[in-house]
Amino acid sequence: MSDQRTVTAAAELLPFLFENWPETKRTRIKQWLKYGSVRVNDHAVTRHDHKLTPGDKITIKVERAPRAGVKPMPAGLSIVYEDAAIIVLNKGAGWLTVATDSGNGRTAYAALTDHVRATDARNRVWIVHRLDRDTSGLIVFAKTEPFKRILQQNWHRFDKTYLAVAEGVIKRDSGTLRCYLNEEFSLRVRSVPPGEDTREAITHFKVLKRAASTTLVELKLETGRRHQIRVHLSDMGHPIVGDKPYGATTDPARRLALHSSELHFIHPATEEKMDFVLPLPDVLAKLV
Structure with a gap:
């Protein structure tokens, strides 16, 4: 399916979709939006x-239903966008x-490998x-x-944004965190x-909301070091909720309160700008 409309007046996307595809159920339109x-x-x-x-040109491109025998993704994984070059996943x-040295635990890599090989056993992901x-x-x-190499070689140029719920009330509205x-x-x-x-390691932060005992923080990475957001917030005296190894004392959501919320990058094949945004999961949003 492919259908297009042209915007004639300033509007927000979801109301525009509701108005211009009135014959489509609203739940279906929300699924279009959610899955890219x-x-x-x-x-x-x-x-x-x-x-x-x-x-602005608004186009709806819904991929054909998967071939018979293609299993749905396991619970906790959903494909936001897929084409011949890339897959954007909501993990x-x-x-x-990917598997650790111990080999224990479910991996997104294995699940996606099963997904692409359902149509051709020679397929794989990087x-x-x-x-x-x-x-x-x-x-x-x-x-x-080759597409992996293109993305990795340019990864430092792309915009990566995270949302975190930190313990305590961060007084600074914004700033840059640096350490080695x-x-x-x-x-x-x-x-x-x-x-x-x-x-x-360099992270730019901005406070989005303060609650009684927590702070919602937006974080943009300038470098991509392992655990850098977790270390930076811990060094500030505001570890991420649920992050016991870095000093957190609370864990109401029974998980780390860190979410990869935005990715903006150049497509390795078409060189188009790709923009993906995922809101904070409800279980974390409730903390602020």
Whole structure:
């Protein structure tokens, strides 16, 4: 299915979809949005309040139903967008990106490998970047090694945004967090003085909301070090809720309160700008 409308007056995306596809059930329209079927000027958009301006082209592109025998993704994983070059996945907390040395735990990599091989046993996926087991949200995989290399070589140029619920009330409205990390220890990364074995980590933060005992923080990565957000907030004296290894004393959601909420990158094949946004999961939103 492919259908297009042109915006004639400023509007938000979801109300525009409701108005211009009145014959479609609203739950179906929300599914289009959630799973990357809505394109604004050929860019996949998932945010319901995305601002539209006159002249914007809104296209609905719904992929054909999967072939017989293709199993749905396991609970906790959902495909936001897929084409011949990439897969953008919504990874739930509790899923590893790829197997650890111990070999224990469910992995998004294995689930996606099963998904692509359902149509051709020769297919496979390549890991572009990783999310911690207990971090939820957007993650990208490539379908060929050349596309993986293109994405990884340019990854530092792309915009990656996270949302975190931190313990306590952060008084600063915004700022930049810098430190040097020692990643030698597998379970806990440490901030240390700069040296030959350290790597600089830079995170830009902005407070979005303060509650009585927690703070919702938006974090944009300038570097992509392991656990850098967790270390930076811990060093501030405001560890992420549920992050016991980095000093958290509360865990009301029974998970790490960290979510990969936005990815903006250039498609490795078409060179189009790809924009993906996932709101904070309800279980974390309730904390603020």
